[in-house]
Amino acid sequence: MPSIFPGMDPYLEAPWIWPDFHNSLADEIRRMLNQQLPNDYFAQLEARSELGIRAAKRIIAPDVAIIESGRKRGPSQEDRGGVSVAVEEEIAVSTGIRVEFMDEPVTITSVAIRNTQTANEVVTLIEILSPANKRSGADRDHYVQRMREILTGSSTSLIEIDLLRNGQRTWERSDIIDDYLDDLGSPTDYLVMTSRSWSRSGADMHPISICERLPVIAVPLRQNEPVVPLSLQTAFNRAYDGGPYRRGAVDYSKPPYPPLDESQEQWRTALMLRGH
Numbered sequence: 001m002p003s004i005f006p007g008m009d010p011y012l013e014a015p016w017i018w019p020d021f022h023n024s025l026a027d028e029i030r031r032m033l034n035q036q037l038p039n040d041y042f043a044q045l046e047a048r049s050e051l052g053i054r055a056a057k058r059i060i061a062p063d064v065a066i067i068e069s070g071r072k073r074g075p076s077q078e079d080r081g082g083v084s085v086a087v088e089e090e091i092a093v094s095t096g097i098r099v100e101f102m103d104e105p106v107t108i109t110s111v112a113i114r115n116t117q118t119a120n121e122v123v124t125l126i127e128i129l130s131p132a133n134k135r136s137g138a139d140r141d142h143y144v145q146r147m148r149e150i151l152t153g154s155s156t157s158l159i160e161i162d163l164l165r166n167g168q169r170t171w172e173r174s175d176i177i178d179d180y181l182d183d184l185g186s187p188t189d190y191l192v193m194t195s196r197s198w199s200r201s202g203a204d205m206h207p208i209s210i211c212e213r214l215p216v217i218a219v220p221l222r223q224n225e226p227v228v229p230l231s232l233q234t235a236f237n238r239a240y241d242g243g244p245y246r247r248g249a250v251d252y253s254k255p256p257y258p259p260l261d262e263s264q265e266q267w268r269t270a271l272m273l274r275g276h
Helices: 018-034 138-153 174-184 232-241 262-273
Strands: 041-050 054-060 066-073 086-092 098-102 106-115 121-128 157-162 190-196 199-208 216-219 228-231
Antiparallel strands (some): 054 098, 066 086, 157 190, 190 199, 216 228
16 A cells, blocks of 8 residues: 655654664665666665664553542531541542663664675665664664764765654764755755765755655766666655555554654645545
């Protein structure tokens, strides 16, 4: 079943859904590239393990208990023959929320394009960010260090696909990037960044609004070689259609997590009302 959204589906950003979609998207990107790459190149999946701490979707309310708390004045002196009586007051404990944390390692995949003429050297790496890459912790530190080594000491081009609204960007000059995107005046819910190995002084950017289709990006190989076009929307559609998301894995009757802002929520509601 297709997604009801024109581009990225914000419901898939939830930590308990993302790993499945992440790996499905990487698999579709690999498949599409292998249908288009020149004969000397191939694309394959590369796996890495992340701790991937995530709050469970299930919310558990504890049983209501009764405790004794303080004293209150009993009936008036007139009602009790002039004697004031203090009685214990029973108070119900407020219902709370219990969040269970799952810290089992998860396997995350990226796509590496290799050249058969140079001992299967990686010429281009396509990384899809996970929630753990965008929040403080060991997973982010490891990812940022790995990307820094690629950008400063390798001949590998890097494409980073960020389809997550929450968290911190991973590029060292992310503050400059954010300022530049703000100057453009267009919403940047998602972002694709490409650093070509022979031109590290800058990067190609695709800022993406949640309301629009995902772009067709240029996948670089080597300098002076033709780029390979990759439709992220097509890859998304194929990953989504083959997944469990409209089969009960996602509850579309409720707002997504992370929450949308007010205007985005109105847009989502309008999509639902149109019968999608």
